[in-house]
Amino acid sequence: MPPQRVLIVDDEPDIRELLDITLSRMGLETLSAATLGEARTLVIESSPDLCLTDMKLPDGNGINLVEFIQQEHAHIPVAMITAHGSVETAITALKAGAFDFISKPIELEVLRKLVSNALQLGESDNRQHTDTGQDLIGETAAVRTLRKQIGKLARSQAPVHIRGESGSGKEVVARLIHSNGPRSGNNFVAVNCGAIPPDLMESELFGHRKGSFTGATSDKPGLFQVAAGGTLFLDEVADLPLPMQVKLLRAIQEKVIRPVGASEEQATDVRILSATHKDLAAEVEAGRFRNDLYYRINVIDLHVPSLRERMADLPALARHLLQKIASAHGASNIRLDASAIEALKGYSFPGNIRELENILERSMALAEDDVITADDLQFSQMSPRSPTARTRKSDRDGSLSWSVEEAYGDLEGYLEDIEKQILSSALEESRWNKTATAKLLGISFRSLRYRLKKLGLDD
Numbered sequence: 001m002p003p004q005r006v007l008i009v010d011d012e013p014d015i016r017e018l019l020d021i022t023l024s025r026m027g028l029e030t031l032s033a034a035t036l037g038e039a040r041t042l043v044i045e046s047s048p049d050l051c052l053t054d055m056k057l058p059d060g061n062g063i064n065l066v067e068f069i070q071q072e073h074a075h076i077p078v079a080m081i082t083a084h085g086s087v088e089t090a091i092t093a094l095k096a097g098a099f100d101f102i103s104k105p106i107e108l109e110v111l112r113k114l115v116s117n118a119l120q121l122g123e124s125d126n127r128q129h130t131d132t133g134q135d136l137i138g139e140t141a142a143v144r145t146l147r148k149q150i151g152k153l154a155r156s157q158a159p160v161h162i163r164g165e166s167g168s169g170k171e172v173v174a175r176l177i178h179s180n181g182p183r184s185g186n187n188f189v190a191v192n193c194g195a196i197p198p199d200l201m202e203s204e205l206f207g208h209r210k211g212s213f214t215g216a217t218s219d220k221p222g223l224f225q226v227a228a229g230g231t232l233f234l235d236e237v238a239d240l241p242l243p244m245q246v247k248l249l250r251a252i253q254e255k256v257i258r259p260v261g262a263s264e265e266q267a268t269d270v271r272i273l274s275a276t277h278k279d280l281a282a283e284v285e286a287g288r289f290r291n292d293l294y295y296r297i298n299v300i301d302l303h304v305p306s307l308r309e310r311m312a313d314l315p316a317l318a319r320h321l322l323q324k325i326a327s328a329h330g331a332s333n334i335r336l337d338a339s340a341i342e343a344l345k346g347y348s349f350p351g352n353i354r355e356l357e358n359i360l361e362r363s364m365a366l367a368e369d370d371v372i373t374a375d376d377l378q379f380s381q382m383s384p385r386s387p388t389a390r391t392r393k394s395d396r397d398g399s400l401s402w403s404v405e406e407a408y409g410d411l412e413g414y415l416e417d418i419e420k421q422i423l424s425s426a427l428e429e430s431r432w433n434k435t436a437t438a439k440l441l442g443i444s445f446r447s448l449r450y451r452l453k454k455l456g457l458d459d
């Protein structure tokens with residue numbers, strides 16, 4: 001195999017020489033250009049495997065070269081060399097289609113990692129990628145557009161902010177971007193920013209040193225370290241406290257982190273993907289989210305459609321999800337009949353795909369045989385604007401301690417508590433005879449067994 005070729009574009013001979021020496025030691029062949037015109041000619045004639053370009057050139061700028069390569073030679077990744085601290089230039093380059101950027105003065109270890117990641121793009125193009133069709137079921141225009149965007153974004157290192165309603169599949173999209181890119185051989189680490197207590201957040205993200213605080217009995221790597229060489233997915237990023245937003249901004253911008261209790265910073269190599277169901281621009285306007293962090297993580301904005309926006313995909317999506325659920329429970333022959341499909345089409349799915357999956361899982365347990373009908377489907381009967389429905393349920397059983405506000409915050413947990421109360425009472429009344437319990441409740445034995453297992457009452 002001939003060595004891979006890297007085109008170096010810079011009008012400073014010293015920079016070209018430094019890059020040439022470094023890349024040659026990596027076993028790479030180099031080509032050099034001092035102007036935009038020379039670079040365009042070499043791209044056309046030599047089709048390099050990677051292009052490293054400075055921003056300022058005598059006859060134009062690096063952005064012009066990025067745009068030219070994107071239009072005419074999109075298979076060639078381009079990395080931009082920017083002035084130190086020039087965040088705006090870096091973001092402009094990434095938006096134009098640059099693979100990544102590196103700041104002057106160039107740190108050789110950072111350069112080697114960037115070049116290695118970029119050259120893996122060609123190798124990953126020849127490998128079998130994750131088929132996005134297996135995870136993004138459907139052929140509506142919205143899904144086809146999303147599939148195309150995922151393929152394009154997988155070839156970049158630009159931070160991507162994924163917008164979409166809760167349950168619409170934002171993490172699935174993030175995983176596909178990772179698995180179809182050059183970082184796929186390393187970890188994909190997902191963290192829900194709203195689920196970490198504020199006082200533990202810095203330690204969780206950046207790690208800590210032994211003795212740095214009470215309870216820190218040993219060194220612990222943070223999620224940035226766990227995701228090294230891979231992708232860190234920050235879900236519900238709008239829930240980050242403002243002090244933590246400052247530290248995250250530095251980690252992304254400078255590509256360094258400092259573990260709690262450490263005296264020195266350490267370089268970090270992760271791709272940042274983020275998501276939220278909130279309107280980040282509105283959060284910035286309200287002062288709850290930093291404008292500079294928003295600007296940094298929102299380099300590329302990606303919208304995941306709600307299920308309501310792609311209802312034509314529902315039949316195929318429902319059958320796919322049911323097959324997955326059934327396989328997990330060893331019931332591969334179960335299917336949806338026409339009445340069930342029609343009933344699903346008539347529902348608005350405020351909880352999106354996650355709610356559809358929950359409905360199907362419950363319906364499979366309720367079905368008397370291997371065919372799920374409309375009668376087996378259980379849709380939410382409580383509108384989000386009807387707290388009285390929750391209050392009445394709570395009032396029926398004095399042992400339930402949920403408040404209306406708590407039910408709003410965790411509807412699934414609220415409903416599970418009610419179900420546990422009913423099942424426990426029925427089991428006691430039937431002296432723990434499960435056949436008699438199922439008959440008392442008017443459900444199938446299979447449905448009872450499923451519910452007991454799900455709620456941890458099957459011991």
